[in-house]
Amino acid sequence: MCQFKSGIILRNRVVLTPDGNESHTDLLNQLGMEDNYMNASKAFVKAELIPKHGNRAADASEWTYRADQDIVPDWYETNAGRYEMEFRNAVRDYMHKRICVICNRAWTVMKTDETGTYYLMDGSLGKSEFGESNNYADSYVRRNLNNSDLARDLREEFGERLSPIRTNLLSLDGLKDYGEVDGDILAIPTLDLYRECREHILNSDGRWWLATPNSTPSGCSSGCVHYVDAGGDVDYDWCDAFGAVRPFFILPS
Structure with missing residues (x-):
């Protein structure tokens, strides 16, 4: 399975996979090249640069590099160090354009509106049952986010500049039993916020929770909640399943 961040090394350039699809084979198809033994031995190297412990905030020099094929072209083998550095530099440039580092975590901007700029974690705080x-x-x-070291660090860094988050807990089937949650400085996105900002959200390595319930006690169930899978698709599961926690916060623009 191709890992973040993947790309193809050609003799004279590096081409990285597009956002949301780390497949070497798909990228080769876009380049008009077949993923076969002959081309692997002559024309390309499938490469990956993997953040240590999943920490994308770390500089690319600290990430683990690997050539993801058993045979490589002669031009690569004789200059492997050079091509690894070119790949690292390409990934570093890619990350600088897409993330910012705050409190030693990587974040991407989801959107900016009258409330402020919404920063979504690029990665997660780990996995948890929903509730x-x-x-x-x-x-x-929510309890773990409010009591997290990250919440403490954000308060120390930004203090009263942090905008309180209002989370509308309208269920997918249109029920309002749960009302709204107001005042948190860290929260996970709702389905509506995810849909609004989808084109600006990088895919994750696994599924992560949304705050939107599938239904409520006055509907069919209080047992299922929505999540986003590794490919960016939305589904739902029982709330005692495990999903990653991918929070966001808001700063005034």
């Missing part, structure tokens, strides 16, 4: 029910207000996810 005993699909009500985000009472969830393990």
